[in-house]
Amino acid sequence: MREIGRVIGTERKPSTAYTFQFWARPEENLGIGSIVKVAATVGDHDVTVYGVVVEAQGFNDLESPLHEYLSVGGDAGAEPPTLRHEIRVFQAAVLRREPEEPVGAVPLGRVYAAEDDDVRIALRTEKYAEEYGIVCGVYGPKDAQVPVHLHRDFLLGPESGHLNMTGTSGLAAKTSYILFLLKAIFEHYESGKPGDQNGVAALLFNTKGGDLLYIDREPKETLPKEHLELYERCGIDPTPFKKVVYFAPYDARNWTTLDSIRQHPELEKDNPTWPFAFGLENIIDHFEVLVGRDDLDAKASGYITYLRDEYVQGKGRAIEPGGPVETAKTLGELTTIIRKELQRADESSGTGKFGVHHPLTMRKVLNRLQNLEHRYSGLISRDGVTEGPLVKPLEPGTIYVVDVNELDSDAKDLVFASFVSQLKDKMEQRQLGVDRLIVMVDEMNKYAPTGGGDSHVSRALREISARGRYMGLTLFGAQQFRSRVDKEIVGNAATHAFGHIEAEELAQPGYSYFTPAVKEKLATLPTGDVLIKHPHFAQPIFVRFPLPPCMKGSDGMRDFPAQRGVSAKEALTKQALAMGGNANRVADAIESLGEGETDLMRLLTELRRAAPGADPIAILGTGKKKAFRAEPRPTIEESDPFEKE
Amino acid sequence: MAFWKGLKESRPGLKVLRQGSFKEDDLPRFSSDPNAEDPPMVGDETPEGKPVPPALESGFTHFMDGAQKVRAIAEYEGATIYLAHLSAALAKREERTMLTPSPDWYRGGLFLFVPSVIEDRHEFGRPGTWVSESVVVRDEDAARGFERVREVTVKAIDEHRNGLETQLLQLFRDGALLTDGTLVNAKPRSGDYPFVVGIVKSHSHQYFNSHERRRAILGLRTGERSGVFEVARGKDRDTVYSFYLRLVEADDRPALFGMIRVEIPPERKYLDRVDEIASWILAERAPTSRPDPRHDKLLYPIHWIEEYLRSRQPTDAGMSLYTA
DSSP states (O other): OOEEEEEEOOSSSOOOSSEEEEEEOTTSOOOTTOEEEEEEEETTEEEEEEEEEEEEEEEOSOOOHHHHHHHTTTOTTOOOSSOOOOEEEEEEEEEEEESOOSOOOOOSOEEEEOOHHHHHHHTTOTTTHHHHEEEEEEESOTTSOEEEEEEHHHHTSSSSOOEEEEOOTTSSOHHHHHHHHHHHHHHHHTTOOTTOTTOEEEEEEEOSTTTTTTTTSOOSSOOOHHHHHHHHHHTOOOSOOSOEEEEEOEETTEEEEESSSOOOHHHHHHSOEEEOBBOHHHHHHTHHHHHOGGGOOHHHHHHHHHHIIIIISSOOEESSTTSOEEOOSSHHHHHHHHHHHHHHHHHSOTTOOBTTBOHHHHHHHHHHHHHHHHHTTTTBOSSSOOBSTTSSOOOTTOEEEEEOTTSOHHHHHHHHHHHHHHHHHHHHTTOSSSSEEEEEEOOHHHHSBTTOOOOHHHHHHHHHHHHHHHHTEEEEEEESOGGGBOHHHHHHOSEEEEOSOOHHHHTSGGGTTSOHHHHHHHHTOOTTEEEEEOTTOSSOEEEEOOOOSSOOHHHHHHHSOOOOOOOHHHHHHHHHHHTTOOHHHHHHHHHTBOOOHHHHHHHHHHHHHOOTTOOHHHHHTTSOBOOOOOOOOOOOOSSOTTSOO | OHHHHHHHHHOTTOOOOOTTSSOGGGSOOSOOOTTSOOOOBOTTOOSSOEEOOOOSSOOOOEEEEEEEEEEEEEEETTEEEEEEEEEEEEEEEETTEEOOOOGGGEEEEEEEEEETTSTTGGGGOBTTTBEEEEEOOOHHHHHTOHHHHHHHHHHHHHHHHHHHHHHHHHHOOSSEEEEESOOTTOSOSSSOOOEEEEEEOOOSSOOOOSHHHHHHHHTOOTTEEOOOEEEEETTTTEEEEEEEEEOSOOTTSOTTTTEEEEEEOSSHHHHHTHHHHHHHHHHTTOSOOTTSTTTTTOOHHHHHHHHHHHHHSOOHHHHHHTTO
8 A cells, every 4th residue: 555645634624524634745646536545543443534535735835926936036937946845735525434433533644545445445335336236437547447336226226216417418428428327237237136137228318419329339430448448347348239229200291201310221120210109198198298388277178188088098978969989099089079079069058068168168179189280290190009119018128219309399398298207107007017217318407497397297207206216217317407407306316427517507506515626627527537426425436437339329320321201112111121021022012012102001000010020021911902904915806907808 | 205315315325224124133233343353354355245156056965954942831939941842954955856854864852941050950851751951050140140040041942952953964974065054063073074054144243343344245235245254153263264145135124134144164175166155055045935034044945944844843732732
C-alpha cells in the first residue's frame, strides 16, 4: 500500500464523522472521484476509513497575487531560484468505516490510494458482487481498473428499484450507458442464478433517429482496444444483443409498409420489423390522451365509459328495443353506433336524450372519434385487433424496441400512454411473463414533468415507480433536465446515473448535495464517464463504461437506407421470405394471387400475426386467385381461303 | 506637503517618511557621535557604495535558520520561569525546490528555563516533556532585581537557540550555505571555514559611526554594496568580514529599510568572491517573502525554513496545555 498523504484537521475545518481533509503531493494521481483509505490507530484499536474525493484545492504560501508580481518585477518569464512549495488539499466524503461503530470523527491518520479490495470494501460490494452484482462500470485509472457492481435487487427490485439517468442529449451519455447496463443485466440473468428462473426482458422506445434500431448488429468498426479491455474487465461479452424484436407502426399512407427507417431487405431477412397497432379496446382506455384532457369534460368522459362498457368490452346492446345487439371492434363500428344512438335520440319524444346522454355530448364524442382515424391512422388497427409486443407473453433475454421515431408528438404520446398503461395492467395482473421487465423511458421531463399536472401518463409512471419493483416492472427513466421531472418518480428511483450535464441544470437546487468540484466535473464529463448513486454506496462514484458493442444508429441509417413505398405483393414477398418461405414457392404463390387490395392486405396482416413457425405458403394459399382467363386459341378455318376453288 | 518640499530642497539629506510603510526597527539607533571609531576596512576595500554585478542565478545550495516560541509559564518568588520551544534547521535546495530537512539537520525541543535564583530549581524537570535548563544568574544581576533576572533568562534562551544553530553549522561541509544571523560561532573547530554566508537583518549593532561611513552606507542604492570591513564579535572576539547590501530601495522609508548586513568568513578566497556572493543574495530576492512584515530583508529560502520550523512548534493551544 502506498502512502499518498495525511489527514489534517484544523480548527476552522476539522474532520467530522462524514467528511475529512487530507494533503497530498501534487504528483499523486488523485482527483474528484478518487477513492482513498485512511488508516489510524485510535487508543488500542485500528480504525480504517474509506472516502471519496469530492473537492480539491491547490495552493502555495502566496497571500496576494500582487506579491508574486512584485517578486519577478512583472516579468512572466523570470525564474526565481526557489520555487514556492505547492500543496494539494483534498476534501473527502466518508464511504465506509471499520469498525462501523462508534461513528466518530475521522482520525488524523495516513492516507493511501485505494486498491482493488479497498474499492470493494469501500463501496460495500464485496458481500454481493459475486452473487447479486451487476457491473455498472469500472473505477480507477486505466492501468488499475476495478469493476464496480450494483446490487441486482436494488437496481431491478424488489428491495428498491428503478434507474434515473440524466445527461445532455447528443453526447452519447444516456442511451449508450443504458445499453451498456442492459448488456450487463442480460449477462447476469443468463447465468441462471437463484431467482432468475423467468429472466428479464426490456422494452425500449426508439424516439430519435436510429439510435436503437440496429442494436442486434455488429458495430461497423471494431471497438477500440481500451473499450474491449473495459468489457473484459467487466466480464461482459462485447457482442451485440442477441435477441431483439423490433416494432413499428403502419405507414398511414401505405399500409403495406411500416412507418420506420428500419426497412431494408438485408435487415428484414435477418430480423424483420413487426407492426404494432392499437385495437379499439386499447385506445378507448386512453381517450383523454387522444383528444386532450382539457377537451374531455365529465359528461363526455361518462359517455365514453358507457360506450366502452356496453359496446367495446361488454356483450353489446340493442340500440332500439327488439333491434340487433350491436358491438364495436373498430373505430368505424363505434362511430356507426353513436350515429344510430343520435338518430334514436332525435326520433324519441320528450327529453331528446339517449338514455342519460345529451345529444350535444354524443355529437362531441362522435366528432372527436371521427378525427382520430385521420390523426392516428397508422396506429389504430383497421380490424380492431391489437398488434405489438404485449400481445404475447414476453420472452426472457429479449429486448423489444418500439420505433416511434417517425411519429409526431401526439402520436408518440398515444403510443407511450398505451404501452405504459398496458404494462401497468399486466404488472398488476402479474402477466408480464418474465421476472423483471425493464422499461426505458426517455424524455421523462416531458412525460412526467414536475408540477405538470395529473396526466394519464404521469399517473401511470408514478404508479410504476411506486409499486413496480414489487411486481417485476422496473423503470429506466432518462432525461436531460432532472430538475424538471416529477419529484416522486425521481425520488422512487434507487439508482441514479449522471452523465455530462449542462451548468444551467446543475445550478438547480436538486444538485445542491454535490460539491462545486463534483458539479464542475459533471459539467465537463467526457463521453464514457458517469456518476453513479446507488443505495449500497454511501457516496456517488464516478465510473467509466465502454461504447455499446452494437451498430450505431447513424451507421445503420447510412448502410441500410429505408426502402419504402413497396406494393402489397412486394410486402407479402418480404414477409413470407422473412418467415422462412422458399423463394420459388413464395414467388409462385404470390403470382397466383389476384390484385384485390383488401384481400392482399388481409393476407399481409395474417402473415404478420402468424404464430412462430407458421407456413407462409399455406397462408398465401388462402388468398383469392387471379380470375381464370382461357388461353387464346388459333382459329383454323376448315376451308383454305387461298385455295382456288 | 509644500512645507516639507521646501525644506528638502535646501537639505538633500532630509527624508520625509511615508507613514505606515516601516517598522520602528528600521529607525536609526546608532551612535550620534560623529567621531566614534569605524570598523577597519579589509584589504583594498573602500567604504563607498559599489554596484553589484547582476546575476540571474544564485549559487547557494543550503539555507539555515533558527526559531523560538517562548511563553512565561510560571512565577516563583518573583522570578519568571519560561517555557521555550527552540529549533534550528538546515535545508538543501535542489532544482529550485527546498527539500525538507533530514532528521540530522534539525535540532529542536522543549526547554524550561529556570533562573538560578530559584533554589529548588532542580525540581522543575519533567522528563519526556521538556528539558529543564538552569539559567545562571550572577549575583550582581540578581541584585539588580527581577527585571534584570528576566533579561538574563531571555538572553539565555536566545543563546540556547544559537547553540542549536551552531551545532548544525559545525556539521555543514559541502555546498554554499546562507544562514540567517551572524557567523559568530561559525568558526570550525578545525580547518577552513566552509562556504557559509550570514545575513543580519536587525541593525542592533551598526558599523558606521563616522560621518563619512554613515553617508556612504545609508546612501547605498538598490543593488549596491558597501566596502568590506572587519567585525569582531562574540566572547572570543572572532573576526568575520562584513558588508552592507541594499536589497530594496528605501525611498520615503527609513534608511535601513531593505538594508542587510552580510557576513562572510574572514578568508581571502571569500573576499575575492564578495561581488559574486552579493549578486547571489540579490538573486534570492524573488520570490518575495511577503506578506511577512520583514519582507524587505527576509529572503524567501530563510522564510521557508522559518515556516518549516514554525510547523514543528507546538500550537498556542498546545503550549497552554503545558500549564496543566
